[in-house]
Amino acid sequence: MFKHFFNLQLKSFFRAASFKTNLAFKILMIFAALYFIVVFLAMGVGSFFIIKKAGLGDPLRVVNRFMIYYLVMDLYIRYMFQKMPILNIKPLLYMPFKKSAVVKYSLGKTVFSFFNWMHAFFFVPFSIVLLTQGYDPLDVVVWHLAIMALFYSNNFLNIMMNNQDRIFYPMVSILAILALCQYNGWFDITLYTAPVFDAFFDTPWAFVIPILLLTGLVYASFNYFKKHMYLDGGLATKHTEAKSEDYTWLNRFGNLGTFLKNDIKLIRRNKRSKTTVMLSVLFIFYGLLFGSGAVEVYEGPVWSIFAGIFVSGGFLFSFGQFVPSWDSSYYPLMMSQNIQYREYLSSKWYLIVIATVISTVLSAFYLYFGWEFYLAIVVGAIYNIGVNSYLVLWGGAYIKTPIDLTSNKKAFGDKQAFNVKTMLLTIPKLVLPLLVFAAGYYLINPVAGYIAVALSGVLGFVFKDQAFKMIEKIYKKEKYKTLLAYKQTD
Amino acid sequence: MITVHDITKTYGTQTVLNIPSLEIPKGQSFGLVGNNGAGKTTFFSLLLDLIQPTTGKIINNEVQVDISEAWKPFTSAFIDETFLIGYLTPEEYFYFIGELRAQNKADVDALISTFEDFFHGEILGQKKYLRDLSKGNQKKVGIVASFIGNPEVVILDEPFANLDPTTQIRLKQIIKDLANNREVTVLVSSHDLIHVTEVCERIVVLNKGEIVKDIQTSTQTLKELETFFGG
Numbered sequence: 160m161f162k163h164f165f166n167l168q169l170k171s172f173f174r175a176a177s178f179k180t181n182l183a184f185k186i187l188m189i190f191a192a193l194y195f196i197v198v199f200l201a202m203g204v205g206s207f208f209i210i211k212k213a214g215l216g217d218p219l220r221v222v223n224r225f226m227i228y229y230l231v232m233d234l235y236i237r238y239m240f241q242k243m244p245i246l247n248i249k250p251l252l253y254m255p256f257k258k259s260a261v262v263k264y265s266l267g268k269t270v271f272s273f274f275n276w277m278h279a280f281f282f283v284p285f286s287i288v289l290l291t292q293g294y295d296p297l298d299v300v301v302w303h304l305a306i307m308a309l310f311y312s313n314n315f316l317n318i319m320m321n322n323q324d325r326i327f328y329p330m331v332s333i334l335a336i337l338a339l340c341q342y343n344g345w346f347d348i349t350l351y352t353a354p355v356f357d358a359f360f361d362t363p364w365a366f367v368i369p370i371l372l373l374t375g376l377v378y379a380s381f382n383y384f385k386k387h388m389y390l391d392g393g394l395a396t397k398h399t400e401a402k403s404e405d406y407t408w409l410n411r412f413g414n415l416g417t418f419l420k421n422d423i424k425l426i427r428r429n430k431r432s433k434t435t436v437m438l439s440v441l442f443i444f445y446g447l448l449f450g451s452g453a454v455e456v457y458e459g460p461v462w463s464i465f466a467g468i469f470v471s472g473g474f475l476f477s478f479g480q481f482v483p484s485w486d487s488s489y490y491p492l493m494m495s496q497n498i499q500y501r502e503y504l505s506s507k508w509y510l511i512v513i514a515t516v517i518s519t520v521l522s523a524f525y526l527y528f529g530w531e532f533y534l535a536i537v538v539g540a541i542y543n544i545g546v547n548s549y550l551v552l553w554g555g556a557y558i559k560t561p562i563d564l565t566s567n568k569k570a571f572g573d574k575q576a577f578n579v580k581t582m583l584l585t586i587p588k589l590v591l592p593l594l595v596f597a598a599g600y601y602l603i604n605p606v607a608g609y610i611a612v613a614l615s616g617v618l619g620f621v622f623k624d625q626a627f628k629m630i631e632k633i634y635k636k637e638k639y640k641t642l643l644a645y646k647q648t649d
Numbered sequence: 650m651i652t653v654h655d656i657t658k659t660y661g662t663q664t665v666l667n668i669p670s671l672e673i674p675k676g677q678s679f680g681l682v683g684n685n686g687a688g689k690t691t692f693f694s695l696l697l698d699l700i701q702p703t704t705g706k707i708i709n710n711e712v713q714v715d716i717s718e719a720w721k722p723f724t725s726a727f728i729d730e731t732f733l734i735g736y737l738t739p740e741e742y743f744y745f746i747g748e749l750r751a752q753n754k755a756d757v758d759a760l761i762s763t764f765e766d767f768f769h770g771e772i773l774g775q776k777k778y779l780r781d782l783s784k785g786n787q788k789k790v791g792i793v794a795s796f797i798g799n800p801e802v803v804i805l806d807e808p809f810a811n812l813d814p815t816t817q818i819r820l821k822q823i824i825k826d827l828a829n830n831r832e833v834t835v836l837v838s839s840h841d842l843i844h845v846t847e848v849c850e851r852i853v854v855l856n857k858g859e860i861v862k863d864i865q866t867s868t869q870t871l872k873e874l875e876t877f878f879g880g
Contacts, residue, residue, distance in 0.1 A: 488735060498749060
């Protein structure tokens with residue numbers, strides 16, 4: 160029986176559409192994966208010495224102190240991205256297997272998920288360093304086991320929590336508030352949680368507790384799944400109550416308004432697009448890495464433009480990148496209706512522009528780091544509106560990955576995700592303004608750098624008509640290929 | 650209304666459609682039948698410029714469909730669920746299509762109120778998004794939406810599939826009414842020979858991409874078709 164399951168899994172992996180992308184991208188992706196593995200390994204090995212050198216105290220204690228945040232972040236990431244194992248169960252339900260075998264298989268599958276073993280890249284080298292630094296071997300091993308058991312507990316917690324937004328969001332918000340309290344020195348939760356993690360090291364038998372917890376969770380999720388394995392139970396898709404909305408105030412924009420209405424509904428009513436908008440809010444805080452001087456590499460003046468473009472362009476990059484894929488599920492309708500490409504594209508363009516302006520206004524708190532830093536953001540926003548907005552729409556014509564609006568679970572590590580292709584297309588959007596800025600900055604003076612970038616943005620804005628005509632032509636040319644690609648769902 | 654000239658569609662070495670010539674006059678109710686893979690959907694997709702012909706051309710009311718887009722204002726279609734927008738409610742979807750076809754809310758309301766029987770109380774005011782409706786109800790929405798904006802050409806791919814018996818009977822009446830209006834050309838494909846002979850005045854049989862029969866419907870037609878597919 161296991162043989163059959165394994166065989167199915169193998170086929171689903173090798174026959175996935177994402178596996179058929181071309182060789183160059185595959186190689187690039189392997190390099191990217193290797194890069195991240197090396198970075199994590201380096202962190203695992205290096206963090207011990209970095210913490211020690213920084214004089215923060217015993218590295219193990221420091222790691223234990225922040226472990227609670229790490230665990231909750233892990234849970235958050237899983238909740239957002241980890242695919243539920245139930246997806247392919249349906250066709251197996253009526254087969255002559257015992258139900259418990261199917262459940263065991265689907266749960267067992269999650270054990271090998273990337274979300275579990277990625278932590279090993281940090282914790283295994285970290286533990287090895289601990290051993291070489293004279294920590295007691297037995298204590299280190301039990302500590303390691305305890306921590307790993309906790310990550311696996313997260314795995315099963317996540318499975319049971321799936322789609323329970325009302326449990327999940329309050330939990331994460333409480334933790335965010337606690338983190339804020341700690342940052343401001345009002346209240347430090349780690350004072351209470353650190354001893355728990357320390358105990359796994361100090362008390363040799365304490366590691367039994369998380370392992371018991373894990374065992375309990377495994378049984379609980381096994382029973383939960385087995386009980387809910389009915390089409391109208393755990394396998395049912397959730398329906399939300401729909402409310403018709405008119406947005407009549409958009410009618411004054413004519414046909415453009417029609418599309419804007421639709422796009423607003425698209426964003427508000429689909430899981431995937433909501434996640435994207437949340438992601439773009441996170442981009443606003445990206446500038447903190449630069450402004451606060453937390454990362455030394457980012458100190459150079461040219462990098463402030465880099466930050467400016469990201470801070471104001473979160474929505475542009477995360478949403479704009481996937482125009483027209485957002486409409487992939489009904490693209491044939493769009494193509495046979497009485498629709499001008501121009502109006503369709505304009506609507507997306509306006510959304511991007513509005514979001515960029517909002518991000519720029521929201522990021523006004525960067526004035527705290529000096530007006531020059533905020534100026535970089537404003538200049539970045541101008542460039543985003545004037546140049547990058549066209550570039551993303553242009554690039555979108557080539558990204559022919561259909562998007563499943565209703566599911567988040569594929570937003571990561573999948574063909575449809577923020578993948579190498581989209582990353583590659585990002586390069587001209589980022590390198591160009593840096594070069595323009597550097598030219599102005601080093602050839603004339605700093606102010607000239609900002610002016611040069613802003614001017615190129617304004618210039619792009621002036622040539623809006625021409626740019627749209629060109630993009631329209633490309634969309635028309637790619638129409639049939641795009642239609643074909645959107646047909647392939649996996 | 651619609652003229653087909655030497656149209657072929659080839660994938661690799663396989664020719665999936667080959668129609669040397671076909672003329673569909675204005676106001677005709679035209680039925681397309683054939684087994685799976687006969688090329689029905691391919692033909693409709695070509696009509697809507699969703700795929701490119703390998704050779705030949707299709708003229709819809711003097712517009713060559715793969716060159717100009719001027720056929721769009723007077724042509725409408727429901728092929729499959731990719732013609733629906735899942736995150737809209739049925740009402741919103743109707744208004745959206747209406748706005749694209751220059752119909753205001755009152756026009757759309759007036760039109761869909763004539764289909765209340767057809768909807769059978771399962772579409773309007775249900776507080777459900779289209780993606781949460783059953784397949785049959787989705788189909789009802791798509792079919793009615795294709796009537797919005799007084800189109801001169803209506804293309805329906807397998808409109809009877811997935812519908813319950815009551816709705817099938819009502820749909821037959823709707824298509825007959827539409828066909829009686831000599832301004833509207835209706836193209837319907839179906840696997841149900843009884844329905845299609847009842848509704849269409851002309852029936853074309855496709856087999857492996859080629860037209861093998863072109864019949865003006867009469868009392869003998871059903872028999873003829875059953876012999877063809879049965880034998």
